[in-house]
Amino acid sequence: MQVLTDIEPTRRLIRELQARGQQTGLVPTMGALHEGHLSLMRTARQQCDFVAVTIFVNPTQFGPSEDFDAYPRTLGDDLAACDSMGVGLVFTPTLDGMYAPDAKTTVAVAGLTGDLCGRHRPGHFDGVTTVVAKLFNILPCDRAFFGEKDYQQLTVIRRMARDLDLPIDVVGCPTIREADGLAMSSRNAYLSADQRRQAASLNRALRSAVDRAAGGERSAATLTDRIREEILAAGPADIDYIEAVDAQTLQPLRSIDRVARICLAVRIGACRLIDNIGVDVPPSAG
Numbered sequence: 014m015q016v017l018t019d020i021e022p023t024r025r026l027i028r029e030l031q032a033r034g035q036q037t038g039l040v041p042t043m044g045a046l047h048e049g050h051l052s053l054m055r056t057a058r059q060q061c062d063f064v065a066v067t068i069f070v071n072p073t074q075f076g077p078s079e080d081f082d083a084y085p086r087t088l089g090d091d092l093a094a095c096d097s098m099g100v101g102l103v104f105t106p107t108l109d110g111m112y113a114p115d116a117k118t119t120v121a122v123a124g125l126t127g128d129l130c131g132r133h134r135p136g137h138f139d140g141v142t143t144v145v146a147k148l149f150n151i152l153p154c155d156r157a158f159f160g161e162k163d164y165q166q167l168t169v170i171r172r173m174a175r176d177l178d179l180p181i182d183v184v185g186c187p188t189i190r191e192a193d194g195l196a197m198s199s200r201n202a203y204l205s206a207d208q209r210r211q212a213a214s215l216n217r218a219l220r221s222a223v224d225r226a227a228g229g230e231r232s233a234a235t236l237t238d239r240i241r242e243e244i245l246a247a248g249p250a251d252i253d254y255i256e257a258v259d260a261q262t263l264q265p266l267r268s269i270d271r272v273a274r275i276c277l278a279v280r281i282g283a284c285r286l287i288d289n290i291g292v293d294v295p296p297s298a299g
């Protein structure tokens with residue numbers, strides 16, 4: 014496994030592999046790797062001859078009062094994990110290597126980024142799309158793998174690739190969870206034991222909503238109100254949002270009359286947790 018920090022040799026390596034007819038896959042991460050990240054690498058290995066992982070804690074997607082400094086950094090363990098997954102290249106750029114001091118360009122996807130996490134984290138998605146566009150250029154792979162855990166991010170990146178004709182297939186991968194349903198996240202390390210138990214309520218409440226929808230409940234407000242009640246019954250939490258949206262456009266829904274996604278962000282203590290679940294159109298209650 015190669016570990017590279019510079020842009021030019023990284024791009025050269027991917028181009029050489031492609032010239033030899035290899036299918037190349039990209040897994041962008043911020044490190045502190047867990048089973049969720051490893052599942053992306055596994056899928057990439059299944060679909061591609063060569064897998065490149067990027068590890069970069071991207072400052073431009075953190076707000077001024079967010080956890081950029083505290084974000085867990087575990088490079089040694091991460092490299093060992095990548096190696097054990099059969100990854101061929103890890104790209105670990107420096108901050109200066111990624112962002113020239115006089116850089117002036119931002120990639121922004123309008124429309125999909127104003128609501129949900131975008132409403133609560135101004136500028137976050139511009140930071141994400143800009144760094145991902147750069148990574149797509151530095152590592153011009155055939156496919157890139159992203160988790161459904163960050164459903165809005167996946168939707169935004171898909172749209173960016175489509176709108177800008179980027180020659181890369183964006184592949185969404187299912188959320189990997191702890192045994193009690195909590196979506197794996199590098200930020201779960203911030204939770205105390207009590208908060209960790211409480212955090213299981215997020216996925217439990219989302220699954221109950223899917224059951225209610227399958228039973229014929231179409232009202233988005235009824236579904237999201239019940240989710241809110243279930244989460245708050247588990248302990249003190251600040252709810253950023255709980256919203257049912259069109260799974261493609263992320264437009265808010267009043268009624269579950271098409272394939273939907275219920276997305277939420279909840280703060281438990283110092284930890285901001287996100288999760289989401291797909292909801293099919295329920296059968297008519299009448």
Ligand code: AMP
Pocket residue numbers: 041042043044048049050052053158159160161162163186187188189190196197198199
């Ligand atoms: P991050 O390191 O948090 O920026 O995440 C890097 C990639 O891993 C993103 O595409 C995430 O959506 C994905 N990811 C993070 N957690 C999970 C999880 N629990 N299951 C599946 N994918 C995940």
